[in-house]
Amino acid sequence: MLQGEIIEAKIYDENEANYFAQYEGRTFALAKETLEDEFENGQLVEGMYYQDQDQNDRIQLDLPNARLDYFGWGTVQLKRTDIGVFVDIGLYNKDIAVSYDDLPEDTELWPHKGDRLMIRLEVDNKGRLWGKPVRTENRQQMKRKAPARLLNQDVECTVYRHLDVGVQANTNEDYDAFIHESEYFGTLRLGQVVQGRVIDVHADGRINVSLKPRAHEVIEDDAKMILTLLEKIPSHKLPLHDKSKPQDIKNQLGISKGQFKRAIGTLLKNGYIKQTIGEGIELIKDVTKND
Secondary structure, X not given: OOOOOEEEEXXXXXXXXXXXXXXXXXXXXXXXXXXXXXXXXXXXXXXEEEEOOOOOEEXXXXXXXXXXXXXXXXXXXXXXXXXXXXXXXXXXXXXXXXXXXXXXXXXXXXXXXXXXXXXXXXXOOOOOEEEEEXXXXXXXXXXXXXXXXHOOOEEEEEXXXXXXXXXXXXXXXXXXXXXXHHHOOOOOOOOOEEEXXXXXXXXXXXXXXXXXXXHHHHOOHHHHHHHHHHHHOOOOEEOOOOOOOHHHHHHHHOOOHHHHHHHHHHHHXXXXXXXXXXXXXXXXXXXXXXX
């Protein structure tokens, strides 16, 4: 009998904290705080066998999503560079170890406490229970096909693998996502939950995600104010340009000429406006529809 197997045992005793059941001559504890029902002696119960952190044999009736044959999510509780990370999958008095052999060589890329890992359970040749992180080949069998309407929508996803040119991630809706290294800043940890937007939906249902903000989200306040004003004006035009008098700019926008020039410089660079000397600036890109 291996840890992680589903067994059927018979209740024969109890104390304040546990019921006790027997299977093949061995005794297993069922923590009462994990149960909704009460049991009587002689009653059969079915659950997953494991050894808790105190090496007690236990059965848990409420099966975790991560099992011997199933991948499921768990939350990282502890990182130890000499072992790996420990993940809570919902077992009573037991976190599952994920070995450093199954984690990136660079420990800076290891999950932090609170990060999420998709793992399945595995028993080693000493009978110990370990967690195995999901791999690309596993995801190919599990993923859902993303619809085309997802393009440009916001998504939350969890990093599950590092690649040479980026990371693979799993969205909350179970779509498989690729985030190229050019589409995020710094580094991403295994198990890190990130917010992004879909920038491509492939025919096979895979998606590409960017973690960089939309252009209109990174421009400064003065540029946002001018952009908003241009969007509201029916003609989408303002009779102001970089040769306008400082007082005219101040009267209409309430900002200095220097602030105005910096703002329209940003908008010109991002392709939101065009400028005609003597006439003013005009909106040429509606960011609320095209970003």
